Amino acid sequence: MIMENFHDLLVKRHSIRRYTAEEISPDDVQLILEAALMAPSSKRSQPWQFVTVEDRKKLELLSYCKEQGAAPIGKCSLAIVVCADPGVSDVWIEDASIAATYMQLQAEDLGLGSCWIQIRNRYSGDGEPAEDYVRALLDIPPYIPVLCIVTLGHKDEERKPFNPEKMLWERVHIGKWRPQE
Numbered sequence: 680m681i682m683e684n685f686h687d688l689l690v691k692r693h694s695i696r697r698y699t700a701e702e703i704s705p706d707d708v709q710l711i712l713e714a715a716l717m718a719p720s721s722k723r724s725q726p727w728q729f730v731t732v733e734d735r736k737k738l739e740l741l742s743y744c745k746e747q748g749a750a751p752i753g754k755c756s757l758a759i760v761v762c763a764d765p766g767v768s769d770v771w772i773e774d775a776s777i778a779a780t781y782m783q784l785q786a787e788d789l790g791l792g793s794c795w796i797q798i799r800n801r802y803s804g805d806g807e808p809a810e811d812y813v814r815a816l817l818d819i820p821p822y823i824p825v826l827c828i829v830t831l832g833h834k835d836e837e838r839k840p841f842n843p844e845k846m847l848w849e850r851v852h853i854g855k856w857r858p859q860e
């Protein structure tokens with residue numbers, strides 16, 4: 680499906696956790712990374728750092744980084760580890776989150792599936808921070824926190840478009856805060 684406009688893309692986007700074995704073309708990888716590098720950041724500080732992983736063995740090992748919710752890493756064609764330098768920006772979490780989201784939206788526009796895998800504040804079954812596990816596996820220096828991993832690949836599951844009836848309009852307060860009944 681060719682995306683007619685940005686709203687269609689938002690309606691259609693869902694997290695995709697199953698991927699075919701097909702690789703992502705180098706041109707598409709380039710566009711996804713460009714999206715990250717064009718993301719806005721506080722004071723244009725651009726504190727992010729990205730580690731791309733395509734090696735199957737490493738992807739499998741990364742999928743064991745936390746107890747739950749990391750399985751898509753073992754199935755994707757490409758994982759992009761999103762890190763940032765807190766020494767460069769005090770709001771690095773926001774900056775890196777926007778870059779990760781930009782990559783997910785660019786992937787959707789290319790017809791690819793993606794999923795955000797949370798790493799920061801997540802732990803393995805025996806209490807090891809997922810961040811430390813990922814850092815050790817990919818030689819990420821100790822002063823660079825890991826926010827998340829964006830998994831990417833050709834979709835191997837169908838998701839229904841967003842149902843407008845599920846929009847939480849009660850979360851929108853017009854003019855001033857109104858307590859919910």
Ligand SMILES: Cc1cc2nc3c(=O)[nH]c(=O)nc-3n(C[C@H](O)[C@H](O)[C@H](O)COP(=O)(O)O)c2cc1C
Pocket residue numbers: 692693694695696747748749751794795796797798
């Ligand atoms: C901050 C954040 C953390 C998330 N962590 C995970 C995760 O660790 N594993 C996972 O499979 N999905 C994760 N997701 C994806 C959410 O589960 C998903 O976005 C949510 O269920 C809504 O579904 P949708 O993306 O299909 O609309 C995360 C999403 C966000 C924004």
